[in-house]
Amino acid sequence: MVFKTNSNYYLYSKKKNKILLIHPLLAYIIKTKKNLKDKNKESNTQEFSEFMKKNSLSRQRLNFYLNKYRFLKENGYFDPMEIKERIDGRYTGNIIKEHLPNNRHIVFEVTDACNLKCKYCGYGELYSGYDKRKNQFLSIYRAKTLLDYMASFWNSPKNFHFNKEIRIGFYGGEPLLNFPFIERMVQYAKRIRLKHNYFTFGLTTNGVLLDKYIDYFVDNRFHLLISLDGDKECNGFRLFPNGEPAFETIYKNICLVRKQFPEYYEKYVGFAAVLHRLNSVERIYDFFKTHFNKIPGISDVSPFGIKESTREAFNKIFVKMSDSFNQASKQVKCEAILSLIGDTVRKVAELLYFYSDNTFKSLEELLPTSRKSNIPTGACAPLNRKIFLNVNGKILPCERVSSSHVLGTVTENQVRINFEEVARKYNHYFDQLADQCLGCYNTRNCSNCILHMNIEKDGFKCPFFTDQEQSRKLLSETMGFLEENPELYKKIVREYFLV
Amino acid sequence: MYKENIYFTIEPYVYISIKKNRAFLYNILNQKIIESDYPSIINVIKKLKRGNQLQVIKLNWDQVKKEREVFQFLKKARNYFMGDLIHSPKAFTKPVQLIPMSGLQEDEDEKKRHFSFAKRGKIYLREITLFINASCDLDCNICRHAYKQVPCCFKTRSTPQELDLEIIKKILKETDTGFLTKINICGGNILKYKKYSELVDLLEKSNITKALYIHYLNLTSSAAGFNIPDHQSFLLNILVTFPVKQETFKEILFQLKNKNLNFKVVFITQTERELFQAQDILKRFRIDQFSFSPYYNGKNITFFKKYVYVKKKNLLRSKPSIKDILARKVVNHNYFGHLVIQNSGDVYASTNDNKPMGNISSDSIGQFVCKELQKKNRWLKTRDRVKPCRDCHYQLLCPSISNYEYAIGKNNLCTIYRENKHETRKQ
Numbered sequence: 001m002v003f004k005t006n007s008n009y010y011l012y013s014k015k016k017n018k019i020l021l022i023h024p025l026l027a028y029i030i031k032t033k034k035n036l037k038d039k040n041k042e043s044n045t046q047e048f049s050e051f052m053k054k055n056s057l058s059r060q061r062l063n064f065y066l067n068k069y070r071f072l073k074e075n076g077y078f079d080p081m082e083i084k085e086r087i088d089g090r091y092t093g094n095i096i097k098e099h100l101p102n103n104r105h106i107v108f109e110v111t112d113a114c115n116l117k118c119k120y121c122g123y124g125e126l127y128s129g130y131d132k133r134k135n136q137f138l139s140i141y142r143a144k145t146l147l148d149y150m151a152s153f154w155n156s157p158k159n160f161h162f163n164k165e166i167r168i169g170f171y172g173g174e175p176l177l178n179f180p181f182i183e184r185m186v187q188y189a190k191r192i193r194l195k196h197n198y199f200t201f202g203l204t205t206n207g208v209l210l211d212k213y214i215d216y217f218v219d220n221r222f223h224l225l226i227s228l229d230g231d232k233e234c235n236g237f238r239l240f241p242n243g244e245p246a247f248e249t250i251y252k253n254i255c256l257v258r259k260q261f262p263e264y265y266e267k268y269v270g271f272a273a274v275l276h277r278l279n280s281v282e283r284i285y286d287f288f289k290t291h292f293n294k295i296p297g298i299s300d301v302s303p304f305g306i307k308e309s310t311r312e313a314f315n316k317i318f319v320k321m322s323d324s325f326n327q328a329s330k331q332v333k334c335e336a337i338l339s340l341i342g343d344t345v346r347k348v349a350e351l352l353y354f355y356s357d358n359t360f361k362s363l364e365e366l367l368p369t370s371r372k373s374n375i376p377t378g379a380c381a382p383l384n385r386k387i388f389l390n391v392n393g394k395i396l397p398c399e400r401v402s403s404s405h406v407l408g409t410v411t412e413n414q415v416r417i418n419f420e421e422v423a424r425k426y427n428h429y430f431d432q433l434a435d436q437c438l439g440c441y442n443t444r445n446c447s448n449c450i451l452h453m454n455i456e457k458d459g460f461k462c463p464f465f466t467d468q469e470q471s472r473k474l475l476s477e478t479m480g481f482l483e484e485n486p487e488l489y490k491k492i493v494r495e496y497f498l499v
Numbered sequence: 500m501y502k503e504n505i506y507f508t509i510e511p512y513v514y515i516s517i518k519k520n521r522a523f524l525y526n527i528l529n530q531k532i533i534e535s536d537y538p539s540i541i542n543v544i545k546k547l548k549r550g551n552q553l554q555v556i557k558l559n560w561d562q563v564k565k566e567r568e569v570f571q572f573l574k575k576a577r578n579y580f581m582g583d584l585i586h587s588p589k590a591f592t593k594p595v596q597l598i599p600m601s602g603l604q605e606d607e608d609e610k611k612r613h614f615s616f617a618k619r620g621k622i623y624l625r626e627i628t629l630f631i632n633a634s635c636d637l638d639c640n641i642c643r644h645a646y647k648q649v650p651c652c653f654k655t656r657s658t659p660q661e662l663d664l665e666i667i668k669k670i671l672k673e674t675d676t677g678f679l680t681k682i683n684i685c686g687g688n689i690l691k692y693k694k695y696s697e698l699v700d701l702l703e704k705s706n707i708t709k710a711l712y713i714h715y716l717n718l719t720s721s722a723a724g725f726n727i728p729d730h731q732s733f734l735l736n737i738l739v740t741f742p743v744k745q746e747t748f749k750e751i752l753f754q755l756k757n758k759n760l761n762f763k764v765v766f767i768t769q770t771e772r773e774l775f776q777a778q779d780i781l782k783r784f785r786i787d788q789f790s791f792s793p794y795y796n797g798k799n800i801t802f803f804k805k806y807v808y809v810k811k812k813n814l815l816r817s818k819p820s821i822k823d824i825l826a827r828k829v830v831n832h833n834y835f836g837h838l839v840i841q842n843s844g845d846v847y848a849s850t851n852d853n854k855p856m857g858n859i860s861s862d863s864i865g866q867f868v869c870k871e872l873q874k875k876n877r878w879l880k881t882r883d884r885v886k887p888c889r890d891c892h893y894q895l896l897c898p899s900i901s902n903y904e905y906a907i908g909k910n911n912l913c914t915i916y917r918e919n920k921h922e923t924r925k926q
Contacts, residue, residue, distance in 0.1 A: 005592070005594075007592040007593075007594065008585070008594035018597070020511065020596070021594045021595070022583075023583055064577070068580055071528070071580050157672050160622045160865070161622070161865075162868065356597040357821070358511050358597050358598065359597065359599070360822065360825060363829060363830065364622065366826040366830070367830070367835070483592040483594060484592060486553050487550075489551065489553055489595070493601075
């Protein structure tokens, strides 16, 4: 496939999975797809002649690029790619069970209660698909049972890691409403002996109660992720249940942490901001840079699981990340780009990772026995990267999916996971999608989660299906961005990790 | 003044090396090479590799026209499909190439690299060689040293004489992660292993390749030699040393074929004469699965120079991929991911190591993997770290350092230096 940025032509070979810069004449030859058996006949065709004349190109030059076309063709650059083999992988119960010894992140939904009532909350009025919020606390026994269960896998010979971190995360609701749970679980985890790993702890909080417990988090080297959308005005959707803004309280607490524990703050405290109509990428960056000297992670309001009845309200809140990024000042864009943050940087990273077999992120990829996944879509392998235990004892793939995608349950003394059933469910989804994936130009770099799609719906069409034109456009935009920011290339290969 | 910018680019499928003010370009697709020590050409190539140029540079065409050598170089690069000239209006953005790059190869990333190694442990383990015992009734002349160069049997009086079956079970259990692709079973005479049948039963449960190494003369003395499942995951390597007892060999071959076993004949050769004899045997007995394992005995360097040393044309024709080239900068393909466990339980990264890393009874496989990665002893011994290869343009086209280099005592088992000298004289 030939594509063009604003300035230059490139060839993307699906078979080779490589992108080459090409001369406009070669691009023209490829596009016209002439029969190259008879060189003279071809070069004499009127179409070619006109093109040559229009661009003041010599016969000699034409012959050179015809030969180059043949050279690339002989070397497989125009061969079709057998896409089927890329998506015919399926799970078995055993494969899924083998994910457990190498799982590296357990997240507990400490409580479903919250001391804020944010307008865009994923468990709020805009969304469906989550368990009803009943102001419950997660049972400590269930959490301990899950941790014991996992420890037996982590300590098994099937764990192929050595000296690798396992993160125990605390999530809510607002987890600090059930602080004793956190304290007890940390104490419990510290008593578990791991052969191949060690525990670290993380907390996602709205920061309202941070001043009460910060000493504990500093002592236990907790990685804190504080949700805040920018200055007071930007933070207008983050409110107390009585409708009062929460900004002042949170701001004061963050300042306190920074002042009292500067080293801890530098190393362990991060921010997550949600983009919406009250803020912008520019304002978020500016606020965090000026006030906290940090670069926050920014995500847009989740478009998945919106109720039909609240679609309009959602649309009033939602702002597309790429739009806001494009409107940001050059300085902010540059800073974001150099910090490898933002949608476009991600697209470049995906381009380098999925569309270029010239870049290798890790040693595993360089080894002759390295394997590419042949599982369709970008869904995370279940139970592999993360396990989320919700307040009702349901095991979910992560905190961002509907509670209907339950993988297992945890009672006070037992973990129940039907691995075969999990495999069957995922394979069923893959089968439903396979035909669409076959025709999709994004199959190679699909990063979309099947659990965010309503696959069971009659006549389901993948919302991320990409045809040739869309793919060409995406490649053009992304390569164009890289042309403007060539310094990103090496930085991304060295430092960017796609999640 | 030109109305357009003229960019020169080198294609990503071209391997570029600059050493001691000499540049070397190799087109992986058509094996064409360009070499030059002309300063302006070196400057052009250095500029292409610099910082964020991504192998595309703007040319000063007036300057190019003045320097005939540079002009000829550009022409040659185009004709060999190694590069191109792209004319582009001044207002247009400079193009880029997605150049070959590994996030691991830069020197400044050393710390990061070790960090990631230490965290990944067993994921890198690909092959294990188990010397299950050390006794054999034969008295081959290669017995004491050949195993240090090629996979084959050996003999020692060290104790314990056998690797306990329980330890083998432990190893298999620990490595049952899907990353290990091959287990080599060597002796001694492995057929004399006390629990041989149980071992075969145990190995049968694993789907990975099991390569068994047995001297052909040991197959005659025991019926157990043929007690090997005909499953394709078992590969019986029949070791042949010289002189060959042809009638015995014929009988063994008949039985192997009769039992439909998956086998390969491995000739351990020390001389040209033995090589020719092996060829006669291949012809006479119509053997289609075979390999030659030359053995350096300290006196046969002429044989090695003729049959083992690498020549330029071999390297150029080997058509390594970009991935191969980048990998050779980071790991040693001959050793990486391979552990050797002796009959005593001692664990080594290579049969050439004098000191073991430890004993399998006290440490886990994951710990040995990490130890080796941190020591950078064998697995990471790449040609860019050793003399004289570090100054050679062919270092990344060349196979990784192997046991032969250790046995012979030099890193460059090649004729490249001689060929270069010869070419220079001709010029």
